[in-house]
Amino acid sequence: MRKLIVLLCFSLLYACAKEEKTNLLDEELLATIEKVISENGGQSLILPKETDLTNIPQDPKNPLTPEKVSLGKLLFHETGIALAPTKNFQEGTFSCASCHFASAGFQAGRFQGIGDGGIGFGKNGEGRIKDALYHGDELDVQPIRSPSTMNTAYQKNMLWNGQFGATGKNVGTEQAWTPETPKAINSLGFEGLETQAIAGLGVHRMVMDSTFIHTTAYKEFFDAAFPEVSTEERYTIKNAGLAIAAYERILLSNQAPFQEWLRGDSKALNEQEKKGALLFFGKAKCGNCHNTPALSSMEFYALGMSDLIDCPEPTFKTSLENPQNLGRGGFTGKTEDHYLFKVPQLYNLKDSPFYGHGASFRTIRQVVEYINQAIPENERMDKNQLAPDFKPLNLTAIEITQITAFLEHGLYDNNLKRYEPTQLPSGNCFPNNDRMSQRQLGCN
Numbered sequence: 001m002r003k004l005i006v007l008l009c010f011s012l013l014y015a016c017a018k019e020e021k022t023n024l025l026d027e028e029l030l031a032t033i034e035k036v037i038s039e040n041g042g043q044s045l046i047l048p049k050e051t052d053l054t055n056i057p058q059d060p061k062n063p064l065t066p067e068k069v070s071l072g073k074l075l076f077h078e079t080g081i082a083l084a085p086t087k088n089f090q091e092g093t094f095s096c097a098s099c100h101f102a103s104a105g106f107q108a109g110r111f112q113g114i115g116d117g118g119i120g121f122g123k124n125g126e127g128r129i130k131d132a133l134y135h136g137d138e139l140d141v142q143p144i145r146s147p148s149t150m151n152t153a154y155q156k157n158m159l160w161n162g163q164f165g166a167t168g169k170n171v172g173t174e175q176a177w178t179p180e181t182p183k184a185i186n187s188l189g190f191e192g193l194e195t196q197a198i199a200g201l202g203v204h205r206m207v208m209d210s211t212f213i214h215t216t217a218y219k220e221f222f223d224a225a226f227p228e229v230s231t232e233e234r235y236t237i238k239n240a241g242l243a244i245a246a247y248e249r250i251l252l253s254n255q256a257p258f259q260e261w262l263r264g265d266s267k268a269l270n271e272q273e274k275k276g277a278l279l280f281f282g283k284a285k286c287g288n289c290h291n292t293p294a295l296s297s298m299e300f301y302a303l304g305m306s307d308l309i310d311c312p313e314p315t316f317k318t319s320l321e322n323p324q325n326l327g328r329g330g331f332t333g334k335t336e337d338h339y340l341f342k343v344p345q346l347y348n349l350k351d352s353p354f355y356g357h358g359a360s361f362r363t364i365r366q367v368v369e370y371i372n373q374a375i376p377e378n379e380r381m382d383k384n385q386l387a388p389d390f391k392p393l394n395l396t397a398i399e400i401t402q403i404t405a406f407l408e409h410g411l412y413d414n415n416l417k418r419y420e421p422t423q424l425p426s427g428n429c430f431p432n433n434d435r436m437s438q439r440q441l442g443c444n
């Protein structure tokens with residue numbers, strides 16, 4: 001009996017000591033976040049619930065409503081609006097989600113997304129290939145990696161070069177909104193997500209066909225989402241874009257362990273992940289740039305990462321002349337912006353294991369090692385452009401493991417399927433609807 005009591009006391013003491021240690025680590029982490037982020041510290045990194053529309057950042061010209069979100073959710077996945085492919089037989093086979101689907105963290109699951117002209121899906125997007133009847137230049141592909149559409153509500157300007165959006169960093173860039181190009185959509189005055197969605201529908205060969213809308217449930221969805229707009233102007237690309245942008249704004253990784261930890265559940269992160277977070281916001285200075293609730297920011301920096309043309313796998317429409325290789329400078333035309341890319345969000349990265357604007361890394365650990373070493377991999381870029389913070393960090397292997405654990409698990413929402421529709425008004429397969437994809441996705 002005595003032995004048992006002694007044992008009990010010891011294990012209680014041990015438990016208390018352990019508890020004490022985690023509390024200290026929690027406090028240290030909160031204090032560190034407070035130092036780099038803002039007075040509100042951890043609170044300011046909390047993502048709202050996806051239903052909490054008033055607290056989600058939005059464009060005053062496109063206020064969020066549940067009806068717009070519902071319509072946008074369908075349109076974003078709808079293969080039935082893919083009505084302007086280069087070759088007729090590809091009609092109705094692709095969607096926005098072809099390159100941004102939930103199980104890939106709203107990325108493409110591939111080093112280069114393929115819309116029109118692609119067939120297949122594989123297990124998670126990696127199996128999409130060029131249709132043999134398409135020439136490479138007929139494909140809908142971009143010479144840069146597909147970023148995530150999740151957590152984008154925290155940035156006012158879209159794309160790696162920030163070209164979309166009339167506000168934020170694009171105030172004063174009006175001369176670059178070239179007429180007759182997608183950039184001209186900036187003149188409508190919307191923020192980046194709205195602008196991108198309106199422009200993107202055209203770029204990605206989608207059409208709001210009146211017969212399709214009026215013979216499916218879409219008519220009612222548009223009526224509910226835009227009751228104040230006259231029926232002549234209701235079923236348009238512009239409104240489809242506004243609805244899609246509303247949906248994209250609610251794509252928030254608020255069930256990730258780090259989010260639960262920020263909301264007060266100390267056990268949501270383990271000790272290794274907490275130490276990783278501590279390094280992220282402390283010694284490794286990642287939080288200097290990755291500092292919104294999405295761990296993105298609206299700044300542009302050069303980290304010397306390679307372009308998609310350097311990708312070892314075969315890519316389409318990539319060349320040394322792509323203005324995308326110049327990052328922000330390819331849009332503004334200013335040499336001081338050359339090689340600067342937008343600071344991306346960092347949640348659910350491992351669902352699509354291609355990192356950097358040119359997909360030059362295959363694991364998150366490789367990215368952390370690269371930033372730690374701070375040797376630019378892109379030989380064509382002007383090294384004077386490198387971010388001042390891009391300096392060797394002298395992290396140990398253990399510290400790199402800790403940061404990687406924080407990114408891989410702490411920043412991972414394992415329930416993104418909640419953002420996918422269960423079925424579409426067209427009844428079509430999604431995200432792709434070609435025969436090979438249908439088979440691989442288990443549709444009919």
Ligand code: HEC
Nearest residue numbers: 096099113114115140142145146147158159160200201204
């Ligand atoms: C062929 C693949 C493909 C399709 C289809 C596609 N996208 Fe994208 N998307 C991309 C690529 C690639 C980029 C990055 C382009 C760049 O930065 O120059 C991108 C960027 C974006 C961004 C900006 C994200 C950020 O962090 O800046 C948003 C938002 C977006 N797409 C939404 C959409 C919507 C809405 C549709 C449908 C209308 C769509 N995409 C269809 C490949 C695709």
Ligand code: HEC
Nearest residue numbers: 284286289301305341342343344355356357367371387389
């Ligand atoms: C000077 C600002 C800055 C700092 C500091 C910084 N980053 Fe980044 N980070 C960026 C930019 C900009 C990119 C995109 C670069 C590109 O693709 O060319 C990026 C990309 C990434 C990516 C790849 C994401 C993707 O979708 O491809 C990861 C992961 C990442 N950073 C993690 C970190 C970590 C971890 C640290 C700290 C060790 C850190 N970053 C420090 C600005 C920064």
